[in-house]
Amino acid sequence: MFLIDKLEPMQIELLQWLKDIGENKAANFFSECRMDIVYVDTLFEIGGSERETLLVDCEIGVPGEYFFKLQSDYFSQVNVIETQLSEVATAIGFHVRNIKWIPKIEIDNNKKMTISIVARQAIFDEITLNKISWSGKLEEPNFLNRIFDLSKLPSHDSRYNNAYDDIHKHRILNYDWEDDWVFTDRRFNLLHCDEEIFLSFLALTINPVSRNDGTNQLLEIYNRNLVHSGIEFYEKSKIAGKPIYGHREVNSTPTVENPAVKKLRKLALVIGCSKYEYAGILANPLNDASAMKQKLEELGFDVMHLENPNLKQMKTEIDDFGTELEKYDVGLFYFAGHGVQVKGLNYLIPVDANLKNERTVEYDCVQVDRVLSHLEAAKTSVNLLILDACRNNPFERSWGRDLSKRGLAVMEAPKGSLIAYSTSPGKTASDGEGTNGLYTGILVSEITTMNVTITQLFQRVRxxxxxxSKDEQIPWESTSLTADFYFNQK
Structure with missing residues (x-):
């Protein structure tokens, strides 16, 4: 299933319709909610007509102050909204299959976080990669119940009415959720939650009640990733001879730098899509993304890294990147995988996209403009967008598209930006015959070259x-950079 952006016309139309028919209480209540539309299928009218209807599910996010009163104080508003939603959807070519009411997670973008999203994600990635059980000897619902009241949090499984029973079913009885499920579960929101909750979660993972061994490994992971946030875990007491850890602020030792050279804060989001559910497997995007991540980290970038995301995961990570980027001077976005242009707009294709025709692209894919808007809003001095996304994909072949419409379309680089394509507009790129694609393989070999401007770098790559490729693939850039930028300068 595929997420459609919340600002699609249906939410706007429904809100206006509720006001027009005099349902002001329902309109006021709905204006506080967020509606996501999840694409399910395209229905075609029987009898050869070209008329089509999009089958969708609707998820309505409700602020916490209202959520637990849906069946009491707001029961009548819920009924009105559900009835009118179906009517409005039909009028604009949708058919609503299911309506689900969920908690709306509020993120205060104005609140400064000491512990960045990058640091949090790095900790979770290391726990996952090292196959460390975050709950230790405690069962996961019992672990989480020490921090959150699971009896008051909703279930994702309609058979249960609270989070405790939901988690117990899927992690203890069935064991059909991934081991790292908790790090991205919206009910706990660990990437964005209050720092005291985040630190309490980490502290419980190294508490004697949940762990007898492996504590030193977790301590090393936590303190190494938290050092730039000025926080460390330390042994504050003992119980029955076993250490109890707390956290405290620490003063980092300032480094001595040449005042003539400004050290830029640099953040990158690197995404690789290889295992497409409906388009087969691409050999190299994960290798390409991994190689880019490694090189960028060597060059001083903080790197957010995502592999084989579905639509919702890709959108969420891009939005998190945009929020985090406001603290940096340089932003870089890299994507390896399938991309497509429709009506002059470029889209990145997530692994769960099922593009039956061109009309489904805007619902099932991520428009590149979403990334550009974040880069512009962050007001960073340099923004770089690198797209190795022009591979010849089976969706376009199945549409019987003209060859001139394949690949990506020309985009104008906003001020202070450079957009790099693995091949020229309207053309497709090679996925490569080795461990990396042709374009990225050469880029990562050149990117660490000392004292080369970014313009010179991409000329060398081209x-x-x-x-x-014997001139069959010609990389291309669009730039509006107003000053030189060096990946590696002394």
Whole structure:
């Protein structure tokens, strides 16, 4: 299933319709909610007509102050909204299959977080990669119940009415959720939650009640990733001879820098899509993304990294990147996988997209403009967008598209930005014959070259790619940079 942006016309139309028919209480209540539309299928009218209807599910996010009163104080408003939603949907070509009311997670973008999203994600990634059980010897619902009241949090499974029973079913009885499920579960919101809750979660993972061994490994992971936030875990007491850890603020030792050279704060989001559910497997995007991540980290970037995301995960990570980028001077977005243009707009294709025709692209994919808008809003001095996303994909072939419409379309780089394509507009790129795609393989080999401007860098990349492809693939850039930028300068 595929998420459609909340600002699609249906929410706007429904809100206006509720006001027009005099349902002001329902309108006021609905204006506080967020509605996400989840694409399910496209229905075609029997009898050869070209008329089509989009089958969708609707998820309505409700602020916490209202959520637990849905069946009491707001029961009548809920009924009105559900009835009128179906009517409005039909009028604009949708058919609503299910309506689900869920908690609306509020993120205060004005609240400064000491512990960044990058640091939090790095901690969770290390726990996952090292196959460490975050709950230790405690069963997961019992662990979480020490921090959250699971009896008051909703269930994702309609058979249960609270989070405790939901988690117990899927992690203890069935064991059919991934081990890292908790890090992205919206009920706990660990990437964005209050820092005291986040630190309480970490502290419980190294408490004797949940862990007898492996504590030193977790301590090393936590303190290494929290050092830039000025926080460390330390042994504050003992119980029955076993250490109890707390957290405290620490003063980091200032580094001595050459005042003539400004050290730029740099953040990158690197995404690789390889295992497409409906388009087969691409050999190299994950290798390409991993290689880019490694090189960028060597060059001083903080890197957010995402592999094989579905639509919702890709959108969420891009939005998190945009929020985090406001603290940085340089932003870089890299994508390896399938991309497509429709009506002059470029889209990145997540692994769960099922593009039956061009009309479904805007619902099932992520428009590149979503990334550009975040780069512009962050007001960073330099923004770089690198798209190795012009691979020849089976969706376009199945549509019987003209060859001139394949690949990506030309985009104008906003001020202070550079957009780099693995091949020229309207063309497709090679996925490569080795462990990396042709374009990214050359880029990562050149990117660490000392004292080369970014313009010179991409000229070198273009020359090498053209030579190796015998001029069949010609990388291309659009730039509005107003000053030189160096990946590696001394």
């Amino acid at each position: 020359k090498s790619v053209m030579e190796k």
